[in-house]
Each structure stands twice: as C-alpha cells, then as structure tokens.
Amino acid sequence: MDFGIFNLLQHRDRSASPQQILEEALEHTRLAEDLGFSRVWFAEHHFSNYSLCPSPMILCTQAAAMTKRIRVGSAVLILPLHEPARVIAEIALVDALSGGRLDVGVGSGYQHYEFERLGADISENKVVFNEMLDMIELGLSQANFSYRGEYFEQLQTAINMRPVQTPHPPIWIAGGDPNSHRRCARDGYIPFISGGIDGPDRIKKMREQVEQCYVDEGKDPASVPLGVLRFVCVSDDQSIIDRYVDGARFQKRIAMALRHRRETMVDDYMVDEMPFPDEPSLEDIAENLVVGNSEVVAERLCQEIELYGPRHMSLYFAVGDVPSQAVMHSMEQFATKVVPMIEGHFGKPLADICDVPMPASTVRAAAE
Numbered sequence: 001m002d003f004g005i006f007n008l009l010q011h012r013d014r015s016a017s018p019q020q021i022l023e024e025a026l027e028h029t030r031l032a033e034d035l036g037f038s039r040v041w042f043a044e045h046h047f048s049n050y051s052l053c054p055s056p057m058i059l060c061t062q063a064a065a066m067t068k069r070i071r072v073g074s075a076v077l078i079l080p081l082h083e084p085a086r087v088i089a090e091i092a093l094v095d096a097l098s099g100g101r102l103d104v105g106v107g108s109g110y111q112h113y114e115f116e117r118l119g120a121d122i123s124e125n126k127v128v129f130n131e132m133l134d135m136i137e138l139g140l141s142q143a144n145f146s147y148r149g150e151y152f153e154q155l156q157t158a159i160n161m162r163p164v165q166t167p168h169p170p171i172w173i174a175g176g177d178p179n180s181h182r183r184c185a186r187d188g189y190i191p192f193i194s195g196g197i198d199g200p201d202r203i204k205k206m207r208e209q210v211e212q213c214y215v216d217e218g219k220d221p222a223s224v225p226l227g228v229l230r231f232v233c234v235s236d237d238q239s240i241i242d243r244y245v246d247g248a249r250f251q252k253r254i255a256m257a258l259r260h261r262r263e264t265m266v267d268d269y270m271v272d273e274m275p276f277p278d279e280p281s282l283e284d285i286a287e288n289l290v291v292g293n294s295e296v297v298a299e300r301l302c303q304e305i306e307l308y309g310p311r312h313m314s315l316y317f318a319v320g321d322v323p324s325q326a327v328m329h330s331m332e333q334f335a336t337k338v339v340p341m342i343e344g345h346f347g348k349p350l351a352d353i354c355d356v357p358m359p360a361s362t363v364r365a366a367a368e
Contacts, residue, residue: 004039035335041075064098073103088139100164100363140168165361181213247320298341
C-alpha cells in the first residue's frame with residue numbers, strides 16, 4: 001500500500017488570500033515528494049470557499065512541473081461539468097507533461113450550487129457521468145473514436161495529444177454508488193471512498209459493498225484495489241488537534257449545506273457555517289478521526305488497515321484553518337515516525353502491506 005496527500009484548498013480564514021492558500025498547497029506538494037508520499041491529489045469545485053480549485057488538471061500540471069517522482073491526480077474531475085472531447089485531450093496533455101505520472105479521479109458531483117452556475121443539470125449527473133467515462137476510455141485508448149449516447153454524440157475524432165501511460169492513466173471512481181463499483185470491477189478502475197467524519201466501521205461497510213459488487217461481476221473480492229480518503233493529524237499539541245477536528249466539522253457543515261441546498265453566501269463566496277441535523281459533538285468527531293501523537297496515529301492506522309485493507313490512503317492534512325506550519329509538521333511526523341511504526345507492526349515494507357496490485361498502466365519508452 002502507499003500514502004498520498006489530498007489538497008482541497010479550503011478557504012476558512014478570511015484574513016488569508018486565495019493566492020496564499022494556493023501557494024501553501026503547492027508548498028505541501030513539494031514537501032510530500034521530499035517525504036516520500038506516493039501521490040498528491042487536487043479537488044475540483046466552483047464558486048464557494050469549500051474549495052478554491054476550479055481545475056485540478058491545471059494544478060496537476062503545476063505540481064508535476066515542480067516535482068520529479070510523486071504522482072499527481074484529480075480527486076476528482078466532476079465529469080458532468082466538462083465537455084467530453086476537451087477533457088479527454090486535457091487528460092492526455094497533462095499525462096504527457098507529467099511524464100506519465102497522472103492519476104485521473106472522476107466523480108459525478110453533488111453540489112447544486114455549482115451545477116446551476118455552470119448550466120448543468122444535476123438530476124442527470126449519473127447518466128452523463130457514465131457516458132463521459134465511456135468516451136474517456138475510448139478517446140484515450142483508441143487512435144480515433146466516435147460515440148452516440150443519450151446525451152453525447154461524438155463525430156469520428158482523433159485525440160492528437162496522446163497519454164504517455166497506456167492504454168490510459170489509471171482511473172479512480174469516487175463515491176459510494178454501487179453502479180460505479182461494479183464498473184470498477186468490470187473495467188479495472190479503482191474505487192475511491194471517503195470516511196468523512198465517520199469512523200472506520202463505516203469504511204468497512206463500504207468496503208463490503210464494493211466487494212459484493214466485485215462478486216456480482218464475477219471478480220475476486222480480495223482483489224479490490226481500494227483507495228480511501230482519511231482525515232489525519234499528527235501532533236503533540238492538543239490545541240492543534242482541537243483546531244483540526246473543528247476544521248473537519250467546518251468542512252462537513254458547508255458540504256452538507258451545499259449538498260442539501262441550504263447554503264447561505266456571505267462575503268461573496270463564503271458559505272455561512274451552520275450546524276447540520278444530528279451533528280456529532282467535537283468529542284465524537286475526534287474519536288472517529290485519526291488524530292493524536294505519532295504513537296496514537298500509528299496504532300489507529302494499523303487497526304484500520306487490518307479492518308478494511310486499503311491499497312492507497314489519501315491523507316487530508318490541511319483542513320479548515322489549521323496553520324500551514326502545523327500541516328507540514330504533521331506531514332513530517334507522519335513520514336518519519338508513523339510510517340516506520342506501521343511497517344514495524346506489520347513486519348514488512350509499506351509497499352508489501354495490503355499487497356493488492358493497482359490496475360496497471362504502462363509508460364511508453366521515451367524514445368517511442
């Protein structure tokens with residue numbers, strides 16, 4: 001298995017400029033490569049402080065330009081907000097610019113606010129998502145392609161920029177939709193789920209759902225190359241842990257407002273933070289998340305790895321208004337202290353833990 005970092009670029013601290021938040025995310029990316037993290041992920045959202053990143057492909061390109069080894073990925077491209085042929089060409093371009101280091105995480109979207117402002121119909125997002133996924137597969141793996149679906153018709157087209165990875169970069173599908181999990185099983189895509197502010201038992205149940213989808217498609221459930229997004233904070237300073245947990249609650253509050261159309265905007269694009277129905281206490285949230293000193297975090301992660309067997313864990317260090325220096329200290333503690341303890345617990349290198357191969361994409365020789 002391996003660990004990566006997730007960048008949402010959330011804007012909670014109104015004294016910080018959007019440019020500062022962007023620069024901090026890129027600084028965390030540089031540090032992630034130096035510390036040996038495997039991947040860095042960038043989200044896509046629009047028009048609110050939930051995320052300041054409207055284009056993960058642009059940030060993946062910048063991240064690739066300033067690094068040499070770490071893989072760069074979208075988590076996720078909201079496919080129904082894009083035009084198919086253009087996004088296919090952009091995926092190929094970013095893969096080429098990164099030297100074959102791109103991971104393509106995709107999702108169908110859930111925020112009415114951004115769909116409405118981009119002229120997209122969220123009620124049709126699942127069908128549109130699947131048609132676009134069909135077209136991405138065809139456009140990246142074939143020399144030329146055409147397509148006729150319910151929502152899209154593509155004339156015979158050749159994507160003239162080709163991806164370095166063949167047949168295409170790894171495709172990760174985010175969310176809990178069983179139809180998407182079955183598609184992962186059929187097409188060799190990677191299921192990518194989030195624990196949110198819930199505990200590991202919820203992730204275990206989601207893993208079981210994914211496994212059943214694999215069984216339904218005639219696949220070995222033990223072969224699931226599961227990706228998991230998890231809140232993690234490593235610190236000896238309780239005030240930082242408390243601030244992190246409060247930041248996780250903040251994220252959940254504005255996500256729930258945007259999901260259920262209860263958002264109220266203040267100061268242009270800031271979502272007014274309000275409690276949501278049945279909101280857990282900060283103490284309960286802290287119990288659910290992976291937070292604490294290095295020993296506590298290592299122990300909890302070992303338990304979670306044994307419980308639901310992730311192949312990749314994307315760790316969410318920069319939450320709410322946690323200061324950047326505290327985020328980087330948490331990353332450093334994780335890489336230098338937590339990872340060795342996890343390897344010691346399992347008695348093997350990290351790469352051999354939960355050793356389920358990711359669906360392979362090969363990289364063409366540079367001379368080709």
